Amino acid sequence: MFSGLKSFAALGAAILCSSALSACVSVQVEHEEKDFSHVIGADPVGFDAEFPPSIEELFLYSQDERLNGLAYLANGEGPHPTVILLHGYPGNEKNLDLAQYLRNDGFNVLFFHYRGAWGSEGEFSFSNVIEDVASAAEYLRANAEYYRVDASAITLIGHSMGGFAALQGAANDASIACVAGIAPADFGRIGGAPAEALEGFLAYSDTMQMLAGWSGEKAVSELQANAESFALAGLAPQMVGKSVLLIAGDQDASVSAEMVEDVAAAYSAEPGIDVEMITLSGDHSFSWSRIALSETVLTWIEDCR
Numbered sequence: 001m002f003s004g005l006k007s008f009a010a011l012g013a014a015i016l017c018s019s020a021l022s023a024c025v026s027v028q029v030e031h032e033e034k035d036f037s038h039v040i041g042a043d044p045v046g047f048d049a050e051f052p053p054s055i056e057e058l059f060l061y062s063q064d065e066r067l068n069g070l071a072y073l074a075n076g077e078g079p080h081p082t083v084i085l086l087h088g089y090p091g092n093e094k095n096l097d098l099a100q101y102l103r104n105d106g107f108n109v110l111f112f113h114y115r116g117a118w119g120s121e122g123e124f125s126f127s128n129v130i131e132d133v134a135s136a137a138e139y140l141r142a143n144a145e146y147y148r149v150d151a152s153a154i155t156l157i158g159h160s161m162g163g164f165a166a167l168q169g170a171a172n173d174a175s176i177a178c179v180a181g182i183a184p185a186d187f188g189r190i191g192g193a194p195a196e197a198l199e200g201f202l203a204y205s206d207t208m209q210m211l212a213g214w215s216g217e218k219a220v221s222e223l224q225a226n227a228e229s230f231a232l233a234g235l236a237p238q239m240v241g242k243s244v245l246l247i248a249g250d251q252d253a254s255v256s257a258e259m260v261e262d263v264a265a266a267y268s269a270e271p272g273i274d275v276e277m278i279t280l281s282g283d284h285s286f287s288w289s290r291i292a293l294s295e296t297v298l299t300w301i302e303d304c305r
Contacts, residue, residue: 031299039104040294044075051077051148053103062115062135065122069112069136071147072103078148081155081305082108084136084169088160089185090208091117093285095159101294107301108149112136116212123213126187126222126230129161133169137176153177155301160185160255160284164232167263171238178304180245180297181232183255183284186263188231191223198223233266240272245300247293249282276300 038044047053056071074080083102087094091113099109114132116124137154144151155178158166163184170179190201201223202216228234246264248257257279264277278296282289 031303034299034302036101036105036295036298039101039298040291044104048076051075056147058112060112060136060139062128062132063122065115065120067112067115067120067132067135068118069110072099072109072111073147074103074106074108076106076148078108079144079150080106080108080148081153082110082140082147082149083155083157083301084133084140084166085109085111086133086156086158086162086165086169087111087113088158088162090210091162093159095182097290098157098294098297101298102301105298105302107155108147110136110140116214118210124211125214125218126161126164127226129165130168130172133165134172137169137173153305155179155304157182157297157301159183161187164230167232167235167239167244168230170242170244171235176242178243178245178301179239180247180300181260181263182247182286182293182297183249183252184232184246184260184263185255186230186232186259187223188227188229188234189259189262191225191227191230232263236266236270236273239267239275240270243274243300243304244276245297246275246277247296248277248279249284249286249289250279251282252284254284 053075054073058069058071059066060069085095085099099111102109113120115122115128140149140154141151154176156166156169156176157180159182163181164187166179167181167184170176198220202220205219206216208214244267246260248260250257261277264275267273267275280286280289280292286293
């Protein structure tokens with residue numbers, strides 16, 4: 001997550017000026033009106049005594065390194081559709097309120113920290129993040145009976161860098177039919193920016209003591225080396241047949257609405273992608289729009305079960 005970083009906001013402006021996509025889009029999908037007061041506004045009236053809502057600490061492995069995680073388990077025997085919820089860079093905003101609401105609505109949620117992040121083993125890198133998403137999905141499939149997971153209904157939802165990781169993960173996994181990017185960071189666009197525009201990003205990355213083995217120099221070097229493969233628009237052919245939700249904040253100084261709209265434009269131009277683009281009132285963390293953000297995600301995912 002890049003909230004409050006003025007130099008990154010300047011980087012976003014530089015990227016927008018160099019964008020090859022000049023048209024902005026807003027893709028709205030008609031949904032049946034839904035009432036989520038029982039999910040967001042009230043506790044459950046009752047619960048299954050044998051299979052109650054619960055939270056479990058867990059470890060999953062990615063390339064033989066142990067990652068810290070939590071499983072939010074929904075009420076009832078299931079099997080339940082399950083969300084892998086992916087945090088940003090470095091992960092100050094974890095969106096665990098969304099995890100609670102999803103569980104109230106009958107979804108399991110897996111939340112974890114990537115390699116090298118917040119005490120998970122290994123060293124952090126953007127490429128490792130993408131691999132870790134695949135490892136998390138495989139962990140759920142391998143332990144579907146224990147966690148009461150419907151292995152055929154795994155959804156990826158991520159914020160900022162997590163949105164980047166969710167879209168990359170869905171593109172690499174044909175079995176993932178539903179994916180949501182909340183203010184998704186387009187690291188391909190960032191990596192392709194002029195070197196001087198990356199100075200603020202380098203300095204910001206140097207402050208991240210919670211990411212093991214990481215530095216600003218490593219961050220910029222990896223983004224520049226992977227500018228093409230990290231570009232979210234380039235994933236469009238791999239998104240065919242999937243439902244994609246993209247959410248932007250109209251006052252996001254880190255990942256602008258225009259940047260998200262460019263990704264939506266690329267997906268809309270590819271036949272066979274069910275793409276929806278929503279712009280909410282909000283900063284990068286949607287600090288004053290948490291309920292609106294949650295209701296937007298719930299409305300979409302209900303139709304994508």
